[in-house]
Amino acid sequence: MILSKISLINYKNIVSKDFTLDSNINCFTGNNGVGKTTILDAVHYLAFGKSYFNPIASQNIKHGEDFFVVDGTFEKKGNEERIVCSLKKGQKKSIKRNGKVYDKLSNHLGLIPLVMISPSDRDLIIEGSETRRKFMDNVISQSNKKYLQNLISYNKVLTQRNALLKYFALNNTFDGTTLEVYNEQLCAFGNDIYQERVAFLDAFIPIFKNRYALISGNSEQIDLSYDSQLNEQTLSELLVANLAKDRVLQYTSVGLHKDDLKFEIDGYPIKKFGSQGQQKSFLIALKLAQFDFIKNISHVKPILLLDDIFDKLDESRVTHLVQLVNDDTFGQIFISDTHSERTEEVVKKTNQSYKIFKL
Numbered sequence: 001m002i003l004s005k006i007s008l009i010n011y012k013n014i015v016s017k018d019f020t021l022d023s024n025i026n027c028f029t030g031n032n033g034v035g036k037t038t039i040l041d042a043v044h045y046l047a048f049g050k051s052y053f054n055p056i057a058s059q060n061i062k063h064g065e066d067f068f069v070v071d072g073t074f075e076k077k078g079n080e081e082r083i084v085c086s087l088k089k090g091q092k093k094s095i096k097r098n099g100k101v102y103d104k105l106s107n108h109l110g111l112i113p114l115v116m117i118s119p120s121d122r123d124l125i126i127e128g129s130e131t132r133r134k135f136m137d138n139v140i141s142q143s144n145k146k147y148l149q150n151l152i153s154y155n156k157v158l159t160q161r162n163a164l165l166k167y168f169a170l171n172n173t174f175d176g177t178t179l180e181v182y183n184e185q186l187c188a189f190g191n192d193i194y195q196e197r198v199a200f201l202d203a204f205i206p207i208f209k210n211r212y213a214l215i216s217g218n219s220e221q222i223d224l225s226y227d228s229q230l231n232e233q234t235l236s237e238l239l240v241a242n243l244a245k246d247r248v249l250q251y252t253s254v255g256l257h258k259d260d261l262k263f264e265i266d267g268y269p270i271k272k273f274g275s276q277g278q279q280k281s282f283l284i285a286l287k288l289a290q291f292d293f294i295k296n297i298s299h300v301k302p303i304l305l306l307d308d309i310f311d312k313l314d315e316s317r318v319t320h321l322v323q324l325v326n327d328d329t330f331g332q333i334f335i336s337d338t339h340s341e342r343t344e345e346v347v348k349k350t351n352q353s354y355k356i357f358k359l
């Protein structure tokens with residue numbers, strides 16, 4: 001899938017802009033705040049029906065205006081797909097494919113595979129476990145609809161179980177039979193989710209390590225592992241063993257919603273012991289592995305958005321990255337950078353066609 005044209009109206013700081021794009025590399029350069037990331041974000045909007053950065057849809061409308069439109073034309077094997085995302089203040093957002101409004105956003109997801117790499121991915125390292133679970137869940141659910149369904153069902157039962165624990169505490173009562181019904185449902189959905197996460201990481205971790213080695217030139221050992229209470233005990237055993245604690249806490253303290261991913265460098269947590277460049281390399285490797293994973297499953301090369309990617313990387317890592325881009329693993333790429341000359345230098349070294357848009 002190649003994005004051949006995009007136009008933005010009132011999207012964040014962009015009043016009105018149209019771009020006719022290259023099928024390989026597109027670079028957006030300019031000073032801080034001119035709107036480079038905004039353009040990449042608009043491409044993300046076309047694929048996922050939402051901003052990568054601001055989940056509150058109305059805040060993506062340019063200040064003082066009352067609507068935005070992002071209009072993209074994609075080409076796939078000679079066929080055109082026109083996707084138009086728009087939002088008018090006070091109304092529901094609309095996503096149209098070839099003039100027809102989608103009933104549900106979920107029907108659009110998957111049509112345009114895309115991976116964004118951005119400085120805000122640092123949240124994956126510095127924030128709590130929820131961010132890392134979300135990353136894992138997003139990658140798995142892009143190719144596994146049943147996983148997403150199980151996840152939704154698990155969270156629903158979890159909310160009900162927590163409400164019941166609260167009810168017990170408030171009313172000084174306990175009903176083991178009702179709780180058991182929730183436990184059984186939680187275990188049924190939870191075990192499926194656990195198995196899928198194990199299988200996913202078995203496939204994902206070697207791809208990730210390979211990507212990291214290529215970017216860093218093998219200069220340090222990194223590790224990614226699955227940290228789950230279910231690695232030691234079944235969910236059913238965990239629920240029984242922690243019942244007294246859960247009744248005191250009035251919520252479910254064990255389960256898949258506590259899973260995490262452990263990121264390490266030379267055996268130590270990367271959050272505390274990785275340099276900025278090493279952390280950045282780790283995140284790029286993680287996202288490139290996501291790219292590979294989606295590509296292997298969907299047999300389509302996702303669009304790759306590289307937001308401010310060269311910052312903090314030394315020359316040899318930038319060179320390795322460019323070499324990566326040069327093999328035919330990748331499809332269309334969008335790059336944003338403050339240094340126009342640096343970008344041009346870098347993309348010139350690839351054997352790909354490119355366009356540089358100076359904003």
Ligand SMILES: Nc1ncnc2c1ncn2[C@@H]1O[C@H](COP(=O)(O)OP(=O)(O)OP(=O)(O)O)[C@@H](O)[C@H]1O
Nearest residue numbers: 012013032033034035036037038059060061062063
């Ligand atoms: N709803 C909005 N209306 C108007 N401006 C907005 C809105 N949301 C964000 N902005 C502004 O858009 C501008 C462009 O941001 P963007 O992140 O695209 O810049 P950039 O060119 O990538 O800069 P940098 O080099 O600093 O990363 C910023 O000044 C930001 O404050």
